[in-house]
Amino acid sequence: MKTISQIRHRLSTLLAIPAIAILILAGCSKSDNNTNGNNGGNNGGNKGGKQVTIVNFAFSPATLSIAAGDTVVWTNKDGIVHTVTSTGGVFDSKSLANNATFSYIFKNAGTFDYYCTIHPYMTGKVIVQ
């Protein structure tokens, strides 16, 4: 009886260590993807749109260069409502809840500044060439 419970205890300790290591590794690779791979990686997939992630009260990437005719898709990854609102009144997502998306097709060349009406310090721009 004693030996079995000792073995079980050892096993659970041994299993816990790799589980923690995997969690740490997963966390690291996730944050790496957010800073680097996000733009290039997702473009081919989701609806053919360029992706902007709203996370930690910021647009990422804050500046996005695209070609005329491209679609930009914003996804709110915060647990708080944000908006994607053009300063020139060109587009307005209205309130975006967690995981909600907003997309806009940029048909004309130009620089399009936008912000969040709830948190006006959140700003971004799309440069259409």
Ligand SMILES: [Cu+2]
């Ligand atoms: Cu906001």
